[in-house]
Amino acid sequence: AQKVTQAQTEISVVEKEDVTLDCVYETRDTTYYLFWYKQPPSGELVFLIRRNSFDEQNEISGRYSWNFQKSTSSFNFTITASQVVDSAVYFCALSEPSVGNQFYFGTGTSLTVIP
């Protein structure tokens, strides 16, 4: 079973629209960590945010915001007023410290922002 599910394979929005990228995870651990990474067309992977399982407070960083809901096992990412530079593949990831130190990535959501 997929540990991290990003059901949206590709999303296209027009510049200045808001967009939400969904992430659903699966774990039996009480302690775990969730991440979002950005992969722009240049190919590198850029760390965006880390959340631990005990901190459900939503976070905002500029135009980016994250909504962590343990009740639905979701960690969604919203970009407000999207820009062309936001075009990238976004990966959600889960880390379970108790299980072999593995780090599970979702399959990614490719976001295209149309000018």
Next chain:
Amino acid sequence: EAQVTQNPRYLITVTGKKLTVTCSQNMNHEYMSWYRQDPGLGLRQIYYSMNVEVTDKGDVPEGYKVSRKEKRNFPLILESPSPNQTSLYFCASSGSTGGNDYGYTFGSGTRLTVV
């Protein structure tokens, strides 16, 4: 500058010809890992290392070897590459197990083609 350096960035090789992809980090990180990225599959962990001389298999270790003789270096070895190992490879390091502090720092990636 804190970074993970992978070489080469691009490599085309023939089936069965041994190759090594180098990875070096300058952050004194204990935890290092190798991933491969394939379309529709996201990133999958190949091997990881929690410290010098300590390595373990990830999700897809078949056909790969690693070594961790020094803290800063974590080379990926393909003894007899095959076309199904054509992929984009990333090396990553973290100051804590499984990237649980601030996530991984990733190298720029190595695009390998095996013909």
